Amino acid sequence: MSSTKSSRPTSTSSSLMQEVVNALPGGYPESIQPPTSNQQSLSQAVYSRRSEYTKPKNIKIKVGTWNAAAYKGAEKDIALFVDGKGIAEGLTDLTVEDESESQDDAASQDRSSLDDREGVEDQEARYKKKKSTLPKNDPGLLPGGEDIGLYLLGLQEIVDVNSAAEALRPYTDPSVGQKWKREMEAHLPRGYKFVAEQQLIGMLLLIYASPDVAADIKSVSTTSVGTGLMGYMGNKGAVTARIVLGETTRLVFVNAHLAAGTDKGAVERRNWDYGQVMSRTKFEPISDSMGLSQNIGEGIDDADFAFFVGDLNYRLEGIPGEDVRRLLMLHTRNEYDLSKKQGKKVDKEIARNQASIERRRENRTSTDSGVSQVSTVRSREDDDVQDEDIDAEEALDAVDDPASLHTTLSSLLPHDELHQQQKARKAFQGWQEGPITFLPTYKYDAGSVGVFDSSEKRRAPSWCDRILWRTRRDMLSYESTIAEEEESKRKDEEMKNNGMDEAAKDEEMLYDYDPDEDADESGSYDEYDDAPPGTVITKEGFADEISLEAYVAHQRVLSSDHKPLDAIFSFKYDAVVPELKSKIHQEVARELDRAENEGRPNVTVVVDRPHSNEEGISDDDPLKFEGVWFGEVRYAMHKHRSLTVANTGQVPATVYFIDRPVGPGQHPGTSPSWVSMKIDDGTGKLSSDLSKRTLEPGQAFNVELELRILDVSLARQFNEGIKSMEDILVLRVENGRDHFIPLRGTWLESSLGHSISKLIRIPEGGIRKLQRQRPDSSKSTASAGSAIDDETPVKWSAPRELFRLTEVIEELTIRVTAEWGMLHDPSTQPPPWERFAGWPFVPQSWTCKDDKERHDRLADIAEALDTDVSFDSVFPSDISHIEKLESLAEFFIMFLSAMDQGIVTKEIWTQLDAGLIKQEKSKLPQSAEEQRTWAQEILSSAPSHSISFILITSMLDRIISETITAITHNHPALLTKCPPPATFLVTIPQNLRKKNWAKDGKEAWRQGVGRALASTFYGAMIRGGEEEGQKDKEKAAGRERKVRFLELFLL
Incomplete structure (x- = not known):
């Protein structure tokens, strides 16, 4: 009988595994082909069959941000996020882009029930802290509940970060975050799964998923970056989470609270905070479906889709706060019954702001007041022409109506610091944001729908709270634009350095340009050249799609001086079916393996089995053992075994035995000290020369193994279990795969090497009888230690x-x-x-x-x-x-x-x-x-x-x-x-x-x-x-x- 070991290499599944294999005997030599090349060909072949192991999925992602301003009981209003409640449709251009007829019908039904919703005056009148402030009977105007596949909520100031005790606390108090988490889970549909949370002082990030989506989520990693006091404290900064969806798509969610203030350096400080969050955020390495991990973790820039939400604190620049408050409250007053207390307060605040504006005008010394154009925009109530006098056919579209909310917001947005910093490329480069059709989210009187800060500070309204997103395509496009501009700038500098004459020649060449003749025919391929406009090619090479459906503020939430903000995205991604991918991976690996092996040396090692009538060999021996089995071995006993090494490939094979890996106390070299090797290359003479031999296809040679334990010190070590009769031989195949040939035998204990104190304990029948009486003696394949110990009774006066x-x-x-x-x-x-x-x-x-x-x-x-x-x-x-x-x-x-x-x-x-x-x-x-x-x-x-x-x-x-x-x-x-x-x-x-x-x-x-x-x-x-x-x-x-x-x- 014989056992065969083929040198067919097994393809590895990642560069990481290849490194591990090459670090040990048995790996392919680096001289053959770089491991990354092998892995790339495997990955490319698997990727080319992606349609066979992926299925497309369409979900909605709801992203929310809210600065709770440490108001007690604000968590009671969490239904605004899950159910889409608290929206004042008159103060926003709410358009939910959804092609689903059922969704349209539901939305129509919701709007028809708005008449039953609690009025603003009644809602404000019952405002109390620690109670929900959402309007009663609010049907919710945004998709929610089970329509959403992935919920992300970013909260800021769930504790008072202005308190020194909180800001300087050496740890984050989780009890407040747990209250928000409990409220969130109480309002989510049954079966929704918790995905991740991360808290840093007052910032809290919560992510939940529907059961179907949760099954696709892997490699969840969360982290925090503090940018507050001294640049590292957690009163400002960000909490971030990374998930891998369907094994194809990296999603990153950032919940940030950037530096506040309106002084000269505040904008730069906010930009600095953003840069720190982007550069210092690092996630745990991603593990793929085969359990292999990256060498290093990734950052935000490695995401396929990144969402950056939070209180970014960017303000309106270069415009008086009184002007902004007056203009906006001319719109919010439409939500009130002016005959009631709450409506009168709005009128009072408008008059107060108007008086301030008039005083400022009186103090001007020039007709060029410098007042922003928005201060002259009138409300419908200030116009000489009343609404009822306008014929319906002559009614203006909101875009063209100078008194519309749309016009007012459009006149304010050019003053938005975030847009200015993006345009100047100082922050949020490549990020995009939905159309802002809602009022500034900051700062309101708590308990009011539309009264902006009436305190002594009278802070100017601003869009502090934002939701931005960036796809991998956006980031690559931005980087490409920067690279093109730098290249253009470099060429301009070269032209200037070459002088006017050279510049003139270049000008002549410009006029002589022929697109058909001079165009760059080669070009450079971009992964988006063939992709549809809305498609994003992920880092793993899959085509995903994302689109914004809604971007709206919850104006009728009263429990904070910030209004919550929501965005709903329609998201399409390819989800890997692990079982199918594993099957495809194996098929591809086998095909590549077969093709690769045809050009590699292929050597087969045949181990000759001992005859059953040989001493020390029994029917109980491990016949399935593929190595060299010596059976029972005793002192000075001679054992002989042979191996046949044959070139069964299609190319010449150079082979030789190399030093095997050894542990502490093991004899180094090509073979253990208790085995000697000689080679018979067909001449009939045995040689101890174990140097390289080249076999042509079909050629073979024999390796003769001799075992005889004559070294009494070695026998003593086998007796005591210090050495084991298990080892290996390593046959190296140049440009092929190494062969590991196990050696194994069962040592029969000998009285040789024992002390007199042990020998006098051996009973009649000898030490072998004592060894076979040991309970585990039949299971031992090597040497488990001496059968004699100090507890064995003394039998003789002398051995x-x-x-x-x-x-x-x-x-x-x-x-x-x-x-x-x-x-x-x-x-x-x-x-x-x-x-x-x-x-x-x-x-x-x-x-x-x-x-x-x-x-x-x-x-x-x-x-x-x-x-x-x-x-x-x-x-x-x-x-x-x-x-x-x-x-x-x-x-x-x-x-x-x-x-x-x-x-x-x-x-x-x-x-x-x-x-x-x-x-x-x-x-x-x-x-x-x-x-x-x-x-x-x-x-x-x-x-x-x-x-x-x-x-x-x-x-x-x-x-x-x-x-x-x-x-x-x-x-x-x-x-x-x-x-x-x-x-x-x-x-x-x-x-x-x-x-x-x-x-x-x-x-x-x-x-x-x-x-x-x-x-x-x-x-x-x-x-x-x-x-x-x-x-x-x-x-x-x-x-x-x-x-x-x-x-x-x-x-």
Whole structure:
């Protein structure tokens, strides 16, 4: 069986994702194609099929602004916004542009019921704070309720921002905003959803949507910008919200309260506030339907449609306030019954303003009074010709009637500071506003419909409250105009710098211009070249439309000195259907992927599956695992796997293995330390050269993986769970996609590397039995930590593994020395114990020289020890006793060397070493027997270590006796050589060879064997003694003491 991994790249869905992919192995190299190019082609292809995953929607957006002037109970009049109430139709040119017949019928019905609406006098007479001031029985003249898809209300001064306590408050009090929010939600149709809110001191922005529209809203972000005291406090500034509608359209709503005042610098301060709001407003990055976010947030200028509402505080400039109040109240008086109290107050105010005007005229010294032309406009009541004397056929249109409200407003608007600043390009460049057909919204006496400020300050009426909007098309058009003007200016400067002669030549060229010959044929394409006049191309490339239906003030709202202002927009947008877009995206990605892959290298990696009859492989193994599965792995066990790398593409492919990503403690390089790789390129020879190879289409090569854990420190790390038997190989395909090839196996814990304190806790059946009893052992695919812990009960006085190993080594030594003469001719084949001191533990004496065969035997011995089976059962049937003995001896040395803390621990050796040094310096040296007794007393402080020490030294003493006895029996002449020959002592390191030998030959040979064994075992049994920074001489002396210490128990 085999598993296949193809290099077909998966197209990414955004530049952000592409960056992430390229930052890791597996990403496409930058040299192939810029990621943005790939993304653009994908986006363009998806966009070209937009009609398949979008549906057009038409909604109405109602935008309102109101400065509540901190009047208590003003929130009770919130119905003006939702239901379109409080409009004085006689004081505005109310035209709702709606083609719906049902809407027209409803409007006609509303107007027919106006006769039932409460009169102005009665409405003003019942004015009380904290009560609704809307006229009773008002049917509402603007679309509202469920006809509106999106409600936006911008409020200012919901708290007293002129109060130092509020203006300098370090936080925004949300309780007042919550009152407005509750009132708003109480009047909205059932099912309308809250979208966003943002409050900054007295400014509050509320957005609600119908259920259908709310489902299309994503990426809502709100923010605030303070421009008040010190340029940052929140008594002035703006609260702003950004929403993405239908995944296609960015809408931004700004609710601002700009600097007040009529002094010389006030206009510039308002312009500055506007600039700060525009430049400092930043929203959260937008997340698309696939969860990918922008790197940075956007601002107001990035909106497809932006609405800027609020108390902008721009005033009427260059015209006396008395003139304006008198003219406007000549119109508002028509709303009153002049015989009643409220009507008489209006007449009184008109007379008061007229008297002020007359006094100003008397003080003039010139006939050119400089009075604005609007001061001479007369009301119908001041004309000599009365209304009833005018024949209906001769009645003038409002545009032509000098006494009409339209004419009065038209004469005032040229003095509007906002229009002047726009014209001068100092603020609100590119923004547009609906026709102003309503009275100035500021400043009125609270509780009145049409009485302008009658206080001592007598502030001049102004259109302070405004609703402006700007489309992306408006902004681009404005920027294009500025760019063209700058280019024209630059050319003019160049002409001037070139002198009159050059200018004359240019003039001649101007007269010689032929449109057919000289026109720029190439031109530059603009996204609006093919778009209808009312169409806006959004940033995402969709065509939306917007039109103003109504722009009107609510003159009959009495609860503030500002009149609320509304605008209703008809809005058409394309809404993405996420399921359809995802489907189209996948289809397009597959098509692009296929086309792209035809020109890319395409490599397939086939992982050969292990045979089910292989040791360590079972039917429970993860057959769906697509990587290299090694199955169960134990110490020194050999595992072999192979990969086939084939070029299955249509172009040559250059491949090579690269350094894989590693974590802390992992071995760096192309492969983990427990796996080796070699390549067979078809010649039959394996090579360790992992450099680049180029495969032609159809060519392939094999990768051979070898696993054998021989490093005991690595085995210890697997035992303890420090390392995991999970890793990867990374095959790089130049100009293609990298392949990640997982490596996995299940580590079988070994007794190798454990301390005596843990080994004595292993029960009969071995450590493997203990591992399989662990609850999660069947689920582990790597290594979850040792099966032995301090809570496991102690089973033995010394490790059972030591008992078994020392016993079998003693038995085989006796057998081998006894049968050698029966199986061999000693005269021609001298036994190894006669030729090498230290047999069977020194490598020079071993019969088997084949490393692979020796490693296989080590694996078998470890398995017998860990599963508690007889050693004979794991050895091949044809192996000799001496080969068994030598393999067990090799394993025994390795077992002791790997043992954590050793037989003689560092702490115990520190005491022993100090005593040995003291004895060396003593003038009365102790006998060998006294030294052994002293050493055993120190060793007995760790009983299990002491017993283990005695087991090993007893075994070694027995081996020395058996070998000397065998030499004495078979070649007694050898023992006459004193000291033993150098060839016999070659197994002893030069610096550890004895200098003083016994005079008796037999005893000298015993000393030689003992010294060889002590030199072999001291490093495996004793820990400590060599410290960092020690001199070589000190280290050599320490090793000599360890050897002599072991010799105490061997000779």
